[in-house]
Structure formats: structure tokens, C-alpha cells
Amino acid sequence: MKKKNIWLLIAFGAVSLTTFLVYWFFFWPPKTFPSNEQIVREINSTYEEAGAKVIQDILFVDTHHVVVPYISANEDYGLSYWGWRNHKWQVLTIDTKGEPKVWKVNGNDLTSFAIVWNAHPDDHLHAIQFYLLRNRNYGMTNGVEHYSPRIQMEKEISLREKSYGILKLPKDWALVLSSVLIEDRGGQSSLFFNDLFPSQNAYFGWIPYDQSRKEVFPERTVNGNTYVVDDIYQEHVMLLNTVDLEIPK
CATH class of the missing domain: 1.20.5 (Single alpha-helices involved in coiled-coils or other helix-helix interfaces)
Structure with a gap:
């Protein structure tokens, strides 16, 4: 040859x-996701303070990203976030409580955003109202006046059947948020914005309600610890009151 x-x-x-x-x-x-026993071992070996005891469910955000709500030995309701990385399933973050957060699964891709929660039964929550908000604003730059109208979009989730869940960012929310981002950047349509804080003007919020449709402070659901293992983009969902909203007359 x-x-x-x-x-x-x-x-x-x-x-x-x-x-x-x-x-x-x-x-x-990706390979088959680990069994409940393996998940418990992985969570506790990664972050001993989590004290995971019972796996409530395995929720696929997409084929490569999973949320696992769990109950700890202290009867706290927490969340663990997983990703298929380096040819294996890896726990990315562990929350000891289940207050809502926005998981930006694919960084700045708005269509990948998902709100994740796990409410504690002792808080007696029957529904959560989630919001995408922007306060109206007026200003002047170089003699040019600028006005930003109020944005208030909402989505209600029932908690009657289960305490946990995932809400993929609704399409109309993603469309509006994309417009806000372009506006924030002076008309530039580039999506290469800050992954952690995509907009200084728009934000996410939530109001929890009990069976009588009264606002409830979710004492056992909020104020937990977070242990970050690997890169993950999350955003806080602000706990609101009705006074923070604009109610149509």
C-alpha cells in the first residue's frame, strides 16, 4: 500500500x-435517571444538611434537566436540581426549602425558563398566583423622554393535588419579556444579555393563598439554605402582597 x-x-x-x-x-x-434510593444517597453525600429521606417525584424539565422534590428527615420540603453532564446525571443545586425559583435551564434562552416550587403542607396553601411584573417608569435621556408602561401578567397554579411542580415560562410571558429586554438594551435584539439578571426592570413574583382565598405567609416553605454544586442559573421569585398589584376597577 x-x-x-x-x-x-x-x-x-x-x-x-x-x-x-x-x-x-x-x-x-442520557442514561436512565437514578432510582429513589440512589437519589437520596447522592443528595445526602453531596450536602449532609439536606437530610433527604423521601423522594416525592422525578420531574423532567427537558431530556437533560430534572427537578427532584424531596422530604427531609426534619419534615422540610426541599428541591434538588439535576443535569446530564460529563456523561452522567449530576446534582447541580440542593434547596432545603421549596420556595419558588426560576430555573434558567439554558442560560439566556427565555423558552427554557421554568418556575419550580415545593410548598410545605403545614402552610396550608391551596393555590399560588405567579406574576411577571414591570413597574411603569418615566425618564429623560439627552433631552428625549422615555415612558415604560406597567406590565402585570399572571398565572394561577392549584396545589390541591400536590405540593410541588414546574411551570414552564408561558409563551406570552416569554414574548413580553423578550420585548422588555430589547427595550432595556436600546433596541438591540441580541440575546447575549446577563444570564443572572436579564432585566433590571422586569421581575417575577408570587402570592400564596389558602382555601378561603386569603393570602398566607408560607413560613415553612421559605427561608431555607441553598447548596450549589455546579453552574446553574436561578432567579429569586419575589413574595408579593395584593397591595403590590394593580387591580382593575
Whole structure:
């Protein structure tokens, strides 16, 4: 065999091997998610203070990202966030309480945003009203007047059947938030904005209600600890009161 053909075969083999390794490492379909017993061991070995005891459910946000609500030995209702990374399922963050947070699964991709929660039964919550809000604002820059109208969008979630859940960012919310982001950047449509705080003007909020439709302070659901293991983008969901809203007359 000629030397030229040998080198071509070697080059082809190297390219094929590299292609396979890249696909295997980054794009190979995830393995079956760990069992409940394995999840408990992984959470507690990662963050002993979590004290996970009972796995409530396994919630797939997408094929590579999972939320696992759990109950601890201290009867706290927490959340663990998982991702398929480096060819294995890895716990990314552990919350000892279940107050709502926005998980920005794919960073600045608004369609990947998901609100995640796990309310404690002792708080007797029957519903949560989630909000996307922006306060109206007026200002002047270089002699040019600017006015931003009020934004108030809402989505109610029932907690009658289960204490936990995932709310993917509604399409109309994503559309409005995208417009706000463009406005914040002076009309630039680029989505390469700050992953942690995409907008200084818009924010997420929530109001919990009891069976009688009265506002409740979720004492056992909020104010827990968070243990971060790997890169993950989350945003706080502000606890609101009715006085923070604009009620149509």
C-alpha cells in the first residue's frame, strides 16, 4: 500500500474517532435517571444538611434537566436540581426549602425558563398566583423622554393535588419579556444579555393563598439554605402582597 493511502486511512480514522468521542461525550442520549434510593444517597453525600429521606417525584424539565422534590428527615420540603453532564446525571443545586425559583435551564434562552416550587403542607396553601411584573417608569435621556408602561401578567397554579411542580415560562410571558429586554438594551435584539439578571426592570413574583382565598405567609416553605454544586442559573421569585398589584376597577 502506498504511503499516501496509509496517511489517508490514519487521518480518516482519527477524524472518525474524534467525531465519535465528541458525540459520545456531549450528545449521547442520557442514561436512565437514578432510582429513589440512589437519589437520596447522592443528595445526602453531596450536602449532609439536606437530610433527604423521601423522594416525592422525578420531574423532567427537558431530556437533560430534572427537578427532584424531596422530604427531609426534619419534615422540610426541599428541591434538588439535576443535569446530564460529563456523561452522567449530576446534582447541580440542593434547596432545603421549596420556595419558588426560576430555573434558567439554558442560560439566556427565555423558552427554557421554568418556575419550580415545593410548598410545605403545614402552610396550608391551596393555590399560588405567579406574576411577571414591570413597574411603569418615566425618564429623560439627552433631552428625549422615555415612558415604560406597567406590565402585570399572571398565572394561577392549584396545589390541591400536590405540593410541588414546574411551570414552564408561558409563551406570552416569554414574548413580553423578550420585548422588555430589547427595550432595556436600546433596541438591540441580541440575546447575549446577563444570564443572572436579564432585566433590571422586569421581575417575577408570587402570592400564596389558602382555601378561603386569603393570602398566607408560607413560613415553612421559605427561608431555607441553598447548596450549589455546579453552574446553574436561578432567579429569586419575589413574595408579593395584593397591595403590590394593580387591580382593575
